[in-house]
Amino acid sequence: AQSVTQLGSHVSVSEGALVLLRCNYSSSVPPYLFWYVQYPNQGLQLLLKYTSAATLVKGINGFEAEFKKSETSFHLTKPSAHMSDAAEYFCAVSDSPSYGKLTFGQGTILTVHP
Amino acid sequence: DTEVTQTPKHLVMGMTNKKSLKCEQHMGHRAMYWYKQKAKKPPELMFVYSYEKLSINESVPSRFSPECPNSSLLNLHLHALQPEDSALYLCASSQDQRGSYNEQFFGPGTRLTVL
Numbered sequence: 001a002q003s004v005t006q007l008g009s010h011v012s013v014s015e016g017a018l019v020l021l022r023c024n025y026s027s028s029v030p031p032y033l034f035w036y037v038q039y040p041n042q043g044l045q046l047l048l049k050y051t052s053a054a055t056l057v058k059g060i061n062g063f064e065a066e067f068k069k070s071e072t073s074f075h076l077t078k079p080s081a082h083m084s085d086a087a088e089y090f091c092a093v094s095d096s097p098s099y100g101k102l103t104f105g106q107g108t109i110l111t112v113h114p
Numbered sequence: 115d116t117e118v119t120q121t122p123k124h125l126v127m128g129m130t131n132k133k134s135l136k137c138e139q140h141m142g143h144r145a146m147y148w149y150k151q152k153a154k155k156p157p158e159l160m161f162v163y164s165y166e167k168l169s170i171n172e173s174v175p176s177r178f179s180p181e182c183p184n185s186s187l188l189n190l191h192l193h194a195l196q197p198e199d200s201a202l203y204l205c206a207s208s209q210d211q212r213g214s215y216n217e218q219f220f221g222p223g224t225r226l227t228v229l
Contacts, residue, residue: 032216043118043204043220044157090156100145100211101170102218106158 002027002093002099006105019078023091034096039087058078086112126227128227135224138187145211146188164211167194176227195228
């Protein structure tokens with residue numbers, strides 16, 4: 001079964017600083033990878049997805065992620081953090097193209113300090 | 115319309131009650147999903163409906179009963195729940211269950227408390 005590991009359950013940055021949230025995946029086949037954001041007491045919103053078209057994926061709200069097969073990583077970055085970025089972020093992998101199951105990492109809570 | 119709606123937003127029920135959660139989407143998606151999310155945990159898949167047929171049941175207890183009356187609606191019927199079933203129940207939909215179309219759109223969730 002495929003899985004993802006998010007390194008760091010909590011990440012704290014200052015406003016304007018670089019945001020880096022780490023995600024490593026385990027897969028025996030080319031994966032479909034996703035980053036979702038969840039604000040308190042809300043559902044999940046898709047930030048971006050990797051489906052093999054391009055290794056550098058740009059998403060909403062200035063976020064981007066780079067797929068690195070050699071490192072089995074799909075880290076999420078944003079050049080300059082904003083207070084509104086404070087939320088929980090989940091990396092997810094599609095179990096297989098035909099199965100449709102999303103398997104989520106444990107999540108990383110991002111705190112942004114003024 | 116790119117929204118998945120869920121009702122009710124909050125639900126409190128006793129262990130002998132019967133209640134239902136409702137999910138609706140009007141994006142023409144043919145796959146719909148129920149997830150359960152406990153506090154400080156990631157969502158866990160419960161059920162998948164593809165073209166209105168149950169495609170995946172992740173060994174969910176029978177006190178949870180899903181129903182897909184049509185391509186836009188998904189219900190989750192609840193009966194004889196336990197306090198440990200208290201969680202945020204999320205509904206999602208995607209264009210298709212397969213491949214790159216598996217981009218899932220989530221609703222805001224129903225916060226369920228079982229007393």
